[in-house]
Amino acid sequence: MKTLSENIKSGIDYASLSRKNRSRDIIFASLGIIVLFIAITTLVALFLDLAVRGAPRLTDPDFYTSFPSRRPLDAGILSAWVGTIMVMLVTAVIAVPLGIAAGLYLEEYAGKNWLTDVIEVNVSNLAGVPSIVYGLLALGLFVQTFGMGETVLVAGLVLSLLILPIIIVSTREAIRSIPNELREAAYGLGANQWQTMAMYIIPAAKPGIITGAIVGLSRAIGETAPIITIGALSFIAFLPQSPVSGDFPFISFEWLNSGFTVMPIQMFGWVSRPQADFQITAAAAGVVLIVMTLMMNALAIYIRYRARK
Amino acid sequence: MNGMSKFQTTVQDDSEKPMRKASEHLDHWYLEPDSPTRARVSNLKFWYGDGTQAIDDVSMPLIDKKVTALIGPSGCGKSTFLRCFNRMHDLYPGVRYSGEINLLPEDEDLINLDPNIVRMRVGMVFQKPNPFPKSIYENVIAGLRIRGITKRSLLDEIVEDSLSKAALWDEVKDRLHQPALSMSGGQQQRLCIARALAVEPEILLLDEPTSALDPIATAKVEDLINKLAGDVTVLIVTHNMQQAARISDYTAYMYLGKLIEYNKTNDLFTAPRCQRTEDYITGRFG
Amino acid sequence: MATPSSRRLETSKVQVSTHFLRKREMINQVARYVLMLAAIISVLVTIGIVYVLLSEALVFFEQVSVWEFVSSTSWTPMFSRPTFGIWPLLSGTIVVSGIALAVSIPFGLILSVYLSEYANPKVRETVKPILELLEGVPTVVYGYFALLVVTPLLQTFLPGLPGFNMLAPGLVMGIMILPYTTSLSEDAMRAVPNSMREGAYALGYSRFHTATKVVIPAAMSGITAAFILAMSRAVGETMVVAIAAGQMPNFTFNPMEGAATITTFIVQVSLGDVSHGSIAYLSIFAAGMVLFLLTLIFNLIGFYLRKRYRQAY
Numbered sequence: 001m002k003t004l005s006e007n008i009k010s011g012i013d014y015a016s017l018s019r020k021n022r023s024r025d026i027i028f029a030s031l032g033i034i035v036l037f038i039a040i041t042t043l044v045a046l047f048l049d050l051a052v053r054g055a056p057r058l059t060d061p062d063f064y065t066s067f068p069s070r071r072p073l074d075a076g077i078l079s080a081w082v083g084t085i086m087v088m089l090v091t092a093v094i095a096v097p098l099g100i101a102a103g104l105y106l107e108e109y110a111g112k113n114w115l116t117d118v119i120e121v122n123v124s125n126l127a128g129v130p131s132i133v134y135g136l137l138a139l140g141l142f143v144q145t146f147g148m149g150e151t152v153l154v155a156g157l158v159l160s161l162l163i164l165p166i167i168i169v170s171t172r173e174a175i176r177s178i179p180n181e182l183r184e185a186a187y188g189l190g191a192n193q194w195q196t197m198a199m200y201i202i203p204a205a206k207p208g209i210i211t212g213a214i215v216g217l218s219r220a221i222g223e224t225a226p227i228i229t230i231g232a233l234s235f236i237a238f239l240p241q242s243p244v245s246g247d248f249p250f251i252s253f254e255w256l257n258s259g260f261t262v263m264p265i266q267m268f269g270w271v272s273r274p275q276a277d278f279q280i281t282a283a284a285a286g287v288v289l290i291v292m293t294l295m296m297n298a299l300a301i302y303i304r305y306r307a308r309k
Numbered sequence: 310m311n312g313m314s315k316f317q318t319t320v321q322d323d324s325e326k327p328m329r330k331a332s333e334h335l336d337h338w339y340l341e342p343d344s345p346t347r348a349r350v351s352n353l354k355f356w357y358g359d360g361t362q363a364i365d366d367v368s369m370p371l372i373d374k375k376v377t378a379l380i381g382p383s384g385c386g387k388s389t390f391l392r393c394f395n396r397m398h399d400l401y402p403g404v405r406y407s408g409e410i411n412l413l414p415e416d417e418d419l420i421n422l423d424p425n426i427v428r429m430r431v432g433m434v435f436q437k438p439n440p441f442p443k444s445i446y447e448n449v450i451a452g453l454r455i456r457g458i459t460k461r462s463l464l465d466e467i468v469e470d471s472l473s474k475a476a477l478w479d480e481v482k483d484r485l486h487q488p489a490l491s492m493s494g495g496q497q498q499r500l501c502i503a504r505a506l507a508v509e510p511e512i513l514l515l516d517e518p519t520s521a522l523d524p525i526a527t528a529k530v531e532d533l534i535n536k537l538a539g540d541v542t543v544l545i546v547t548h549n550m551q552q553a554a555r556i557s558d559y560t561a562y563m564y565l566g567k568l569i570e571y572n573k574t575n576d577l578f579t580a581p582r583c584q585r586t587e588d589y590i591t592g593r594f595g
Numbered sequence: 596m597a598t599p600s601s602r603r604l605e606t607s608k609v610q611v612s613t614h615f616l617r618k619r620e621m622i623n624q625v626a627r628y629v630l631m632l633a634a635i636i637s638v639l640v641t642i643g644i645v646y647v648l649l650s651e652a653l654v655f656f657e658q659v660s661v662w663e664f665v666s667s668t669s670w671t672p673m674f675s676r677p678t679f680g681i682w683p684l685l686s687g688t689i690v691v692s693g694i695a696l697a698v699s700i701p702f703g704l705i706l707s708v709y710l711s712e713y714a715n716p717k718v719r720e721t722v723k724p725i726l727e728l729l730e731g732v733p734t735v736v737y738g739y740f741a742l743l744v745v746t747p748l749l750q751t752f753l754p755g756l757p758g759f760n761m762l763a764p765g766l767v768m769g770i771m772i773l774p775y776t777t778s779l780s781e782d783a784m785r786a787v788p789n790s791m792r793e794g795a796y797a798l799g800y801s802r803f804h805t806a807t808k809v810v811i812p813a814a815m816s817g818i819t820a821a822f823i824l825a826m827s828r829a830v831g832e833t834m835v836v837a838i839a840a841g842q843m844p845n846f847t848f849n850p851m852e853g854a855a856t857i858t859t860f861i862v863q864v865s866l867g868d869v870s871h872g873s874i875a876y877l878s879i880f881a882a883g884m885v886l887f888l889l890t891l892i893f894n895l896i897g898f899y900l901r902k903r904y905r906q907a908y
Contacts (some may be wrong), residue, residue: 021801025713028803032709035702036722039773043729046740101633109627110634112402121898122638128824128894129887130831132858133644135865136883140647144871161640168637181439185501187400189452189508190429194623199454200441215731222733225833225858229865264735264834271739271838279743286736297731301724429611457615467608509609 047290054284063284068236068266072277077285079236080266083152084221084292086240086255087262090156091163091220096213098160099167103209106168107175108197127165134162135229143230150231152240153256158226163216170212174205207307211300218296222289224264236261263289347373347542348394348419348512351409355386355393358403363389365566366408371512373413376534376543378557378574380550382589386566387546391514394544395431396424412511429456432510436517438497440489440504445481448489448500452508467507474540475503476533495526499533506541513537515545519552531556550590554578562586648887651880658874664881670844670855672864672875679878681885683844687854691765691836692829694850698769699829700822703776707818710777711784712806726774734771738838741767746839759841759853768835776825783817783904784810820900827893831886833858857886 057063057073066076102123110116138158142148182204186196202209240258261269267289270282348371355364363386371377379387389398396419398404410419412430419427432452440448449468450458458464468485472478477499481492489500498518505513515534519527534556537543547553553560554574561571562583570577570586581587656664659679667680710719746763750756787810795805811818841853842863855863861879869876 021803024803025801028806029709029713032705032713035705036709039702039706039770040725042770046744049744050736050739098633098636101630102637105627105630105634109630119634119638122641124898125891125894126637126641128827128831128890128897129644130833130858130890132831132833132861133648133883133887133890136861136880137640137644137647139865140651140880141643164637164640168634179439181435181437182441184397184400184435185439185441186451186455187425188395188397188428188433188435189455189504190425191455192425192619192623194626195455195619197626199451204442215727218731222731222735224733224735225837225862228862231865264733267739268735268834268838271735271742282739286739289733290736293731293733294728297728301727426616453609456609456611457619458609458611463608507609 050283050286053280054287057281057284058287072275072281075281077266079239080261080263082239083260084262086152087155088217090153091159092217095160095163095167099164100171100209103168103171107172108193123165123168131162131223132225132229134158135226138230150259151257152260154230155227159220159223163220166216166219167212171209174208174212175201177208178204207303211304214296214300218293222264222293224268227262227265232261232265345373346370346413348413349411353408355389356405358401363566367568369561369568369571371542371544372559373542374539375558376538376545376556377559378553379546379561379563380553381563385563387563388516391516391544391546394512394514395428395433399424431512432505433514434501434505434518437521438494438501440497440500442490444486445489446485449503449507451504471503471507474506475499477503495522495529498522498530512542512544517546517548648880648884651877652884655877655881668846672878677874683846684855684857684860684882686846686848688830688856690761690848690850691856694765695768695829696826698766699772699776699825703773703780706777707781707784708806711781712810726778729774734834737767737771738835741835741839756851757853760851761840761854762850764835764839768829768832772825772828775828776821779821779824780818783814783821786904787813816900817904820897823893824897827890831890833862837862857882
């Protein structure tokens with residue numbers, strides 16, 4: 001190592017220095033691109049592989065309208081996708097309002113006190129709790145202590161709790177991204193907290209809040225572990241009772257107490273089977289599952305993109 | 310008017326009011342026996358949430374239906390002082406006030422009222438135009454909606470009235486239902502003034518309302534403020550001394566959170582009583 | 596005189612009714628408490644988790660000594676003479692997460708430096724949504740990949756590799772959490788103010804030197820937080836390992852063998868027919884408590900570090 005003054009005396013070779021720097025930059029930039037390329041091609045290849053393997057079942061309309069079966073080529077995802085929709089319905093009804101409300105409270109009402117601190121630490125910690133621990137909560141509390149059984153309602157409840165922190169955090173971020181000028185304008189006119197929030201903050205934050213809710217729900221669609229823990233089975237050859245009936249009062253909530261299966265459980269059940277043909281069915285279920293979550297995420301990204309414009 | 314003149318007498322008699330003692334630079338803040346006072350600031354001090362004191366013992370009057378300008382180098386506390394009038398600081402945690410801002414003639418202390426009610430009575434226009442992302446019409450009536458006023462004919466009447474007062478009616482009367490954000494910056498700022506005027510504020514606060522505008526838009530807003538004088542009590546912060554000279558009737562010079570000098574604009578600019586004021590307005594400092 | 600509405604001049608067009616003001620304040624208070632209730636429910640979730648884990652684990656530890664739990668290297672809850680040493684589950688967890696992090700940390704670091712310091716905005720704007728989409732892919736699908744694609748692939752050049760092993764799920768999990776690691780550490784680097792970069796460039800630093808000598812050190816606490824949160828995610832991940840590593844408790848640090856992790860043991864017991872209150876049933880809560888505590892520690896460190904870098908800039 002020469003000192004700076006020695007360098008100056010000997011004359012720094014700026015040309016070679018800059019060449020060296022530039023080549024190092026180019027090497028690193030290409031490294032980045034290569035890693036990105038490898039990661040994305042690997043995943044695309046995996047997904048394509050999944051789609052190709054599942055193709056024979058995916059192209060068979062019976063796949064979508066049949067119950068699971070012992071014969072792999074007759075097995076379908078009817079009870080799984082119906083179950084997923086029903087569980088998602090419960091999850092959305094519970095988690096979305098609860099999460100948005102909690103997010104609004106923390107951003108708009110919460111003062112600086114111990115309760116706020118507790119809630120904030122709690123939410124950020126909940127976001128990092130492994131999903132299977134939520135499953136244990138549901139097993140110990142809902143299934144065993146409350147005796148609710150392995151039902152659509154319990155599955156919806158546990159997934160709601162699981163995505164609650166996601167919705168709370170994204171609601172808060174959506175509200176925080178609103179320029180402070182809007183808030184000051186409303187308060188400056190004499191609005192109180194409720195008016196500011198309901199008339200100005202929520203409309204402005206709506207795209208972000210909706211995006212967060214969709215991202216949370218798409219995460220819930222793919223969750224497997226907590227549903228396994230509450231004891232859901234992958235072999236369900238019936239559908240929950242329809243929520244709409246021909247007789248008075250036309251709406252029934254029996255389906256909430258029904259047994260069920262969902263897409264990821266169904267796929268897990270088939271992956272674990274040794275027969276090669278079940279792997280085809282599993283691949284097909286995987287494709288359907290990916291399409292479901294990708295569609296929801298794409299919708300969320302689109303809403304945010306449009307709102308940004 | 311009766312109540313106001315009564316107040317003047319009491320103040321003149323009450324020579325032990327602390328405000329006199331506090332403002333050592335201006336032995337007679339009470340300048341013009343004939344001009345009624347709309348608000349009286351007494352020994353106001355203000356601290357931000359982090360404990361820094363931004364206003365230090367300011368006392369001054371706000372003359373009714375006149376324009377009062379606050380000038381001073383940046384960071385002198387003039388915007389902070391202005392925002393005390395509608396308790397804007399209360400939106401942020403940990404702030405602290407001491408002293409009084411009394412609204413006259415009722416002699417109600419703004420610092421002790423519910424901030425939402427204060428903001429209903431004291432309107433404000435901000436540095437950057439901040440119309441709501443709604444139509445022009447909805448922007449003007451925003452304050453009325455907040456006050457629960459829904460009668461359509463009254464709303465229409467007030468929209469025309471306030472937009473006219475803000476010298477904007479002719480420009481926008483044919484596109485009242487278009488988004489406010491489609492307007493130019495200068496128009497947006499006048500819309501914000503119309504929005505504030507629509508609810509007939511007792512005091513109108515303007516926080517450097519032209520700092521984000523080009524010279525032409527600035528001139529229009531200044532014209533508008535000139536027209537408002539005589540109708541509305543205006544307190545304006547400006548970083549531009551020429552602007553203060555052009556549009557205000559009274560001027561207060563602040564430095565380091567203290568009020569250095571308060572006087573009629575003309576007198577303050579031609580015959581400042583304090584050396585520091587003179588240094589500032591002659592450009593030797595600040 | 597008392598209320599602003601009565602005070603207003605009668606000639607004023609803007610008359611505010613005190614009734615309206617009272618109503619709006621009432622709505623405001625109702626809203627405050629309803630929203631507060633929702634926020635408090637989130638605290639109840641944590642209390643619920645702690646209560647369930649603790650109450651079942653306490654019953655478990657009445658029957659199994661804590662010493663056996665932390666010292667024994669054998670975990671056989673289904674045997675007629677069950678043993679409950681947590682080590683086989685921990686070793687599986689450590690090996691699988693170790694492999695996952697060995698993939699995720701270097702690649703995540705390269706990717707996030709590339710995205711934050713090199714990539715032009717157009718590339719970044721395209722890649723970030725893709726990363727987000729990938730975060731949404733269900734883990735059960737990655738489990739399928741690990742078992743049916745990656746393991747057969749590895750077997751072609753590692754002939755002795757059994758069908759259930761920890762290597763394949765570890766590698767897949769590393770790729771799976773890559774988007775998460777990348778976006779967290781990219782956030783940390785982007786939070787470094789541009790003035791620091793400009794200062795470095797003004798001294799004649801190259802992009803590479805700016806990234807390695809200025810940005811990464813400045814973002815270090817955020818990057819560390821990203822890796823710790825990634826670690827927490829890997830430790831808590833269930834499905835990939837449950838599908839591809841065989842769910843058999845096995846005290847080994849050899850990635851070529853199959854093993855169970857804490858999470859997959861819970862899955863294995865849940866899939867079987869275990870009666871409420873039996874020792875096997877109780878054992879999943881004890882295992883769950885260990886998992887909860889582990890991730891809690893990681894999360895708290897991660898959030899603390901993240902908070903620190905957010906405060907710094």
